[in-house]
Amino acid sequence: MTLVKSTLGRRAFIRNTGLAGGGLVLGFSFFNSCKPKVAEAVGMELEMPKEWFEINGYLKIGDNGVVTIMSPNPEIGQNVRTSMPMIVADELEIDWKNVVVEQAPLNTNLYSWQVAGGSRSISSSWQNLRMAGATARQMLKEAAAKAWQVPASEITAIAGVLSHEASGKTAGYGDMASTAAQLEVPEQVELKEITDFSIIGTTRKNVDGKKIVTGKPLFGLDVQREGMLIAGLVHPPAFGKRLKSFNADAAMGMPGIKEVFSLKLYEDDFDKMAFHFTAFNEVLVVVGESTWQVFQAKKAIEVDWEDAPDVTQKMSLFGNQMEVKHPAGMENSEGHMSKLKELIARNAKVARKDGNPEKAFKNAAKIVERSYSCPFLAHNTMEPMNFFAHVTEDHAELLGPTQTPEWMEPAVAERLGLPLEKVDIQMTRQGGGFGRRLYGHFMVEVAAISQRMKAPVKLVYTREDDMTQGIYRPAYYATYRAALDAENNLIGFHVRAGGIPESPLFANRFPAGAIDNYLAEDFTVDTNITTGAFRAPRSNFIAGAEQSFLDELAEEMGKDPIDFRLELLKRAEENPVGNPESNDYDASRYAGVLELIREKTNWGQNQEGIHRGVSAYFCHQSYVAQVLDIVMEGDKPVVEKVTAAIDCGIVVNPGAAANLSEGGAVDGIGHAMYSGLTFKDGSAEQTNFDRYRLIRHAEAPKAIETHFVKNDIDPTGMGEPPFPPIMGALANALYKATGRRYYHQPFITDRPPLVG
């Protein structure tokens, strides 16, 4: 039995009731405010109760036993809108069929970490969600105890029914909800045993599935309101340019156009958080009646742009102050690559050093050295950036897709000159995130536009706006070196990695701790092209580079690639190099996924015509090993199958977790193989999907199979971890299939020589 201290205070409930508009409105309707009589729970319709009773900020119970569970976090496709309520429902002991899920608004009093980032939704809320369900279960028992005049400890709660065996009394949750809602919150509550979970660990389908396949309004772009105007932006055509002047006479004469103006987003002295920043602080705004009219009018504005000077942005990230330098000038991809090559050849900043790597390399019988690179990437969420705002004199309502409502709220309030409590932010379902919607400048933009127009406004980016606006995955470069002695033992390891504008290095990750003489260095290059977090930041390149190098090294040493990794992990587990605390992974769990993938793929039993590559990586608290099988169709490599072995602790929703594993593999293959954003004179050369290549149906693996390690460890994330390692597995399988080692992404444009 696990007892946890309840931290749900009564005060918080009252606040929530006020904020959620009485707590009685089920879901929000984009088109009007009428309350639905029925709601869809997991694809079926449920009769709505006459009255709801709010038990705590996470759930309310209807008089007919139907339960509404709030999903606090942004839903970007990682399926938290299903899996977070599952955790509450399991502890509450309610039949999943009787659950309706509602997206919670931003409420920092009630919820913590309302962020879709770092694969942390489940892990950071695991205890709170369990506690919310368990607290409600306890209060329902106490309500029944009061009604029946029996001790609460004698009452059982199973699937929404309260029973007292000795007296034979039973009641549904709905019967006791009104009493339960009046009770004091217990100081401590009992959590279920892991072995007693009945919803957690079972596959539950996407709660929005029916709405998605029938085209119901769900996303930010679907928001419509009475009197709503549409806004579009025009930003400088190149990084390094800024607005000089414009003439909007022609645009203003076009049908439906209300206003054209320039908008400065932040004052120069605004104390920015890293997630507030934007590539272009001054943009042109077109406001009109309909989206198409606004898109057309944008093209009709005559604009003069001028060169921007050097800019240094001061910003904070979780309490750390930093300065980001954006040098003046128009940058080119060729210039980027030559700068990276120039710096990789020099000594860089030492991030970690164990033993005496210089000596090891000096004494080496053989040195293996390989370099890897990747280009900038645009996130390209399928739903372009957009947001809705309705700002009045003393209130701001914002609604739309954001990964960071909590972090953006202060920037919106500051820009509008409103106190924080006058800004309400709600989240729609989001057409992808991948890190792009961590940076919510579009929320500040639409709020400022709505304030100026004194009307509800939806801001809509075109695909071109979205792709050319910045906040890209940085371009990276890494060189790996290994020192081998005369007996082919690994005696030294050196990684030097840099990027524009950040280094992808994780100095304390594997194989740090497994090699006596180890050196990790990093360097950075300033740029005026804005970059940001992209699904599994930094890992999304360095994993593939490292895992390709280890594969090549294993071959050089005459070892099986899985055996080689396991030997290193054994060393890291039994006798780690350096301070064991500084090694940023658990060697036994790391080895665990490699052992599982070896078993599940019958690794080592070669099949005619199947070329395999393996890779394993740890990031965002989860461990993933993948094997990728290629068959050659003529001279074309085809990914036949991907098999994944994953340790993310307790798997809340196995079917949905498998979906993320599949998506991560497809996404990783796609970006490593096909995608890249290049620059000429400061402008992105790819502005839409005609030139920016994303993986498509026929290029995806024909089959993907996922296996989870079974353990009782608290769950960790699934959004990011399956994405980085597959790039290594792809490169390693391509080598087996083609005899060429691929080093430079996207591989489709790499022209490596035949090896050996």
Added chain:
Amino acid sequence: MHPKGYFSTFKQTRKTMATFNLKINGKTQTVDVDGATPMLWVLRDHLQMVGTKFGCGIAQCGACTVHLGDNAVRSCQLPVSAVGEQEITTIEGLSEHGDHPVQKAWLEVDVPQCGYCQAGQIMTASALLKHNPNPTDDEIANAMHGNICRCGTYTRIKKAVKLAAENNS
């Protein structure tokens, strides 16, 4: 530079506006728009049918797929003036109760991640099955090639298309 911006002070020209009677999901809908307006925006902005999605605006991603007659077309490149008498079917009209075999298969396989592209995927898949009730894997991949899924649900999409074909045969 005009620091205070432009304000619309004159009567807007409406000479390109026209009235169109459109057959959408079995009903006639009347809209008064510029004839060059793509069907995508007629559906989304003028008829409040937002199931058809905006993804790229240049017919490269497939998010805006609808049926024109029996064929899957990209509504972002279909001017309203070109529709004429042809019947348009959108995701909202694919079935009355969301029980078209393709929709059912999508739910059975639990395809979506973010879900944004799925209406377009379903419209392309249902048009494919209309013309070819039992497609091979290659035929599915080719037919679906114009529909991007950024979350990477392609293997599930293929599975769902096959399931729909099986259930329908």
